[in-house]
Amino acid sequence: MIPHASHCLGCSAVFFPPRLRCHHCGGMAFEAHPIGAARVAAVTRVHRAPPGCEHTHLVELESTGGLRLLAAAGFSPAIGSFVHPVQSDDGAIVLTKT
Amino acid sequence: MSAALIHGAVEVAYTRRSTDTTAQWLTRAFDALLRQHDMSAEQIDGLGVASFTLRPDRCIDMAWRLGLRLSWSMDDGNGGVSGINLLQHAIAAIETGQARHIVLLAGDAFQAKDFADLVANYNRTTQQLLRPLGIANPNSLFALVTQRHMARHGLQRRDYGELVLAQRRHAALNPLAVYRGEMTMDDYLGAAPVADPLGIYDCVPVVAGADAILLSHADEVLDRAGCVRVRALGALHNFDRHEGDGLSTGLREIASSLYERAGLRPSDVDLACVYDDYPVMTLVQLEDLGLVPEGGLARFVREDLAAGRLALNTSGGQLSAGQAGCAGGMHGLVEAIRQLGGQCGSRQLARARTAVVSGYGMVEYRYGMCANAAILETFA
Numbered sequence: 346m347i348p349h350a351s352h353c354l355g356c357s358a359v360f361f362p363p364r365l366r367c368h369h370c371g372g373m374a375f376e377a378h379p380i381g382a383a384r385v386a387a388v389t390r391v392h393r394a395p396p397g398c399e400h401t402h403l404v405e406l407e408s409t410g411g412l413r414l415l416a417a418a419g420f421s422p423a424i425g426s427f428v429h430p431v432q433s434d435d436g437a438i439v440l441t442k443t
Numbered sequence: 444m445s446a447a448l449i450h451g452a453v454e455v456a457y458t459r460r461s462t463d464t465t466a467q468w469l470t471r472a473f474d475a476l477l478r479q480h481d482m483s484a485e486q487i488d489g490l491g492v493a494s495f496t497l498r499p500d501r502c503i504d505m506a507w508r509l510g511l512r513l514s515w516s517m518d519d520g521n522g523g524v525s526g527i528n529l530l531q532h533a534i535a536a537i538e539t540g541q542a543r544h545i546v547l548l549a550g551d552a553f554q555a556k557d558f559a560d561l562v563a564n565y566n567r568t569t570q571q572l573l574r575p576l577g578i579a580n581p582n583s584l585f586a587l588v589t590q591r592h593m594a595r596h597g598l599q600r601r602d603y604g605e606l607v608l609a610q611r612r613h614a615a616l617n618p619l620a621v622y623r624g625e626m627t628m629d630d631y632l633g634a635a636p637v638a639d640p641l642g643i644y645d646c647v648p649v650v651a652g653a654d655a656i657l658l659s660h661a662d663e664v665l666d667r668a669g670c671v672r673v674r675a676l677g678a679l680h681n682f683d684r685h686e687g688d689g690l691s692t693g694l695r696e697i698a699s700s701l702y703e704r705a706g707l708r709p710s711d712v713d714l715a716c717v718y719d720d721y722p723v724m725t726l727v728q729l730e731d732l733g734l735v736p737e738g739g740l741a742r743f744v745r746e747d748l749a750a751g752r753l754a755l756n757t758s759g760g761q762l763s764a765g766q767a768g769c770a771g772g773m774h775g776l777v778e779a780i781r782q783l784g785g786q787c788g789s790r791q792l793a794r795a796r797t798a799v800v801s802g803y804g805m806v807e808y809r810y811g812m813c814a815n816a817a818i819l820e821t822f823a
Contacts, residue, residue, distance in 0.1 A: 362568055362808055368684060389586035389638045391578040398577035403638070405587045405809070411686065413809060415584075417576040437575035 348432040349377035350412055359410040382427045383408040390421065404440060406430060416440050447537035448664050448822060449671040450544075450657040451480055452780040456619050457652030457765045461552045465496045465653075466508055468550045468767075472653035473509055476546060480657055489515035489542030489658075491533055493525035493549040493769040496557050505548070515542040519769075523718050523804025524678065524813040525549060526654075526773030531676050531815070533658050543660045550653025551768020558649060561768075568808050578638075581806060582646050585721040586638035588689045588810055592723045593640065595690060596740045600640050603722040604631035605744040607644050607762055609751075610719070614759025616790035621650050621765035647720045650765030654773040656780065669784035670822035674705035674797075678815035680805075689810030692724075692803055694731035697816070702733070705818040707797060709733040712818075714782050714798040715753060716775030719760040724811070728801050729755075732816065754792050757782060775800045776817070783821045796821045 351363035355372025361380070366373050383406035390402050400417035406428065407413055416430045418440035430438050453475045455468065469492065477484065490513055492502040502516045515536045519525040526549055533545045553561070562581070563574045573579040592598065608631060614620035626644065634642035664670060677700065679693025702708060715734055719725040726744070729735040734753060735743045747753060758764050758778040761771050779798035781787050787795075801816040 362572060387587040387590045389583055389590060389640075390636075391583045391586075391638045392636045393582075393638075394578050400576065400578050403576065403578050403583045403587065405591075413688075415572070415576065415579060415587075415809065417578055433575070435575040436571050437577070438572070439576075 346432050347379040348414065348430055348438050350380050350408070350410070351375045352378050359412060361412045361414055380408050380412065380414070380430065382429055383414065385422045385424050385426050385428060386413070388421055388424060400439070414438055445534060445538060445672060446661050447534040447658050447673070448661045448667065449673065449780055449819070450659045450664060451476065451669060451784065452654070452656045452777040453479055454619055454654045454774065454777050455652060457621050457650040457767050459621060459650055461651035463552055463651070465494055465550060465552045466500060466505060468552050468651060468653040469494070469497070469505060469548045470509060472548055472550060472655035473546060476655040476657050482544070484510055486544050487511055487546050488513055489533065489536055489545030491517040491519065491529040491545065491547040493519040493529055493772060494551055495520055495561055495768045496551045496553060515545060521772070521805055521813060522769060523720060523772045523811065524680070524802035524815045525769050526776045527676065527800065527802040527815040527817050528678065530656070530673070530776065530817060531678065534673060534676070537658060537660050543663055545658045547656040547658070547773070548653065549770045549773035551770060552651035553649060553768065566807065572808065581720070582641060583638040584806060584809060585723060586641045589640055589721065589723040591688060592690055592727070598741055598744070601628060601632060602741060602744045603645060604628055605748050606722045606725060607631055609748045610756050610760040611763050613757045613790060614763035617758050617764060620759040620763050622648060622763045623759070641721070644762070645722055647761045647766040647771070650767050652765065652767030652770055654770045654777045656773065656776060667822050669786065671780050671783045671819050672822050674707070674818045674820045675701045676815070676817040677701050680813040682814070685807050685809070685812060690727060692728060692731050692811070692814040694728055694801060694814045694816055698732050701816060701818055707818065712797055712799050713754060713795050714757060714779060714792060715755050716779045716798060716800045717756060718775060718801050718803040719756055719762050720766065720771065720804065722762070724803055728803060732799060732801060734799070757787070757790055757792065772802050772804065779819050783819055
C-alpha cells in the first residue's frame with residue numbers, strides 16, 4: 346500500500362509520523378492521506394545489513410508539506426529524483442525500481 | 444548563589460565487554476565516589492540513576508542494593524541528556540531542602556542481546572517504522588544527517604576526521620579511555636565503512652562502565668577545594684517538534700540565555716565537553732553553543748582543532764573513551780568536573796575555571812529530540 350500522512354481535520358497541518366494532537370490548532374481528529382511522489386533528499390549505503398535483509402540503502406525522502414520519511418531500498422536512488430514509496434504490511438516503507 | 448555544590452565525580456574504568464551486571468557497575472562507581480570523598484552511605488539521602496539496562500530495577504532497587512535511605516530519588520533513561528537532566532533536578536532538590544547529599548549514577552553493561560533489543564525497541568516509532576526497515580539504526584540515521592551536513596557546510600569526510608583525531612590525541616593521555624592507540628588520517632579515511640559516509644571511527648564504540656557525581660548542600664562542605672558550581676543550566680527538548688532537518692538542536696535557542704546567566708561569553712570558556720555520539724552532532728552543537736561562529740565549521744576543523752585552540756572533549760570523548768550506554772550522558776560532566784577540580788593528571792588543562800557541557804540524544808524517528816547544557820565553574 347501507499348504510506349499515509351496524517352492530516353489534521355481542524356487546520357491544514359500535515360504530519361508524519363502521525364501525532365496524537367495537532368500543535369497548531371489543538372485538534373485531535375486526523376485523516377490519513379496517501380503520500381504520492383517524494384523527492385530523494387539523502388541516501389546512505391549501509392554496509393552492515395542484518396542477515397536476510399534485502400535492503401542495502403536507507404533513503405530520506407521529502408514530500409509535499411515538508412514531510413520527511415525514511416525508506417529502505419535495494420538500490421541507490423539519485424538525490425533529487427522523485428520516487429513513489431510503498432509501505433509493506435509490517436510497516437516498512439520501501440522503494441522499488443519501476 | 445546556588446546552595447548546591449558539585450563535590451566531585453568519578454568514572455570507573457570502562458571495558459569493551461563485561462559479564463558483570465549493570466547494578467554491579469553502578470555499585471562500583473558509587474563506592475569509588477564515596478571513597479574519594481571519605482563519606483559514608485548513611486550521609487547520602489538522595490539518589491538519581493540513569494541507565495537503559497538496569498531494568499526491571501529502578502533507582503529504588505539500586506538504593507536497596509546499596510543500603511541507602513532516601514528522601515529524594517529519581518530515574519532517568521533519556522540517554523545522552525540524562526546526566527545534565529539528573530543534575531538539573533538534583534540542584535533543585537538541594538536548593539529546596541529535599542536532600543543534603545545526592546549521588547547521581549549513570550551506567551550500562553550491555554550483553555549482545557540487550558543492545559540489539561535497545562536499538563530495535565527504542566520507542567514506539569522505532570518499533571513501527573524503523574525496525575521493519577532492517578537497516579535503520581543510529582549509524583545509518585546519522586549517516587544521512589552527516590551527508591546533509593556535509594552539503595550544507597561544504598565539509599569533506601576528512602573534516603570530521605580532524606575532530607576524531609583531535610579527540611584520540613586527548614585519549615592518549617587518559618588512562619581510562621578504552622581506545623587510546625594512535626590514529627592517523629589514513630587510518631580514519633581507510634576505516635571499515637559502516638553507512639556512507641560513516642566509517643567505524645565515526646560511530647561511538649559501545650562499552651561497559653559507570654560514572655558518578657556527588658552534589659552536596661554548601662553548608663555540608665567544609666573543604667571546598669576542588670568543588671564546582673553550576674552557573675547556568677538549561678534544556679530545550681523537541682524544539683522543532685521533529686519537523687526540521689536535524690542540523691540544529693534546541694541548544695541554538697537557549698545558548699545566549701545560558702551565557703547571560705553565567706555572566707560569560709563563549710570565548711571565556713576554558714573547556715567544552717560536547718556530546719559526541721557522532722562527529723557531525725558535535726559540530727552541530729559547537730555551532731549551536733556559539734563556540735564556533737556561524738558558517739565557520741570548515742575553518743574550525745581545519746585550523747583551530749589542529750592548533751588546539753579549543754579544549755574539546757579532553758577525555759577523548761565518547762568516540763575514544765567509549766559510550767557505556769546512559770553513562771555517555773554523564774561522561775562529559777565528569778570530565779568537566781574533574782578538570783575544574785584539577786584532578787586530570789597528565790591531561791590537566793593549565794587553565795580550567797569554566798566549562799560548557801552539553802547533552803544530546805533520544806532519536807524519535809530521524810534525529811535526536813533532546814538537548815541540554817550546563818556552564819560549570821570552579822568554586823573559588
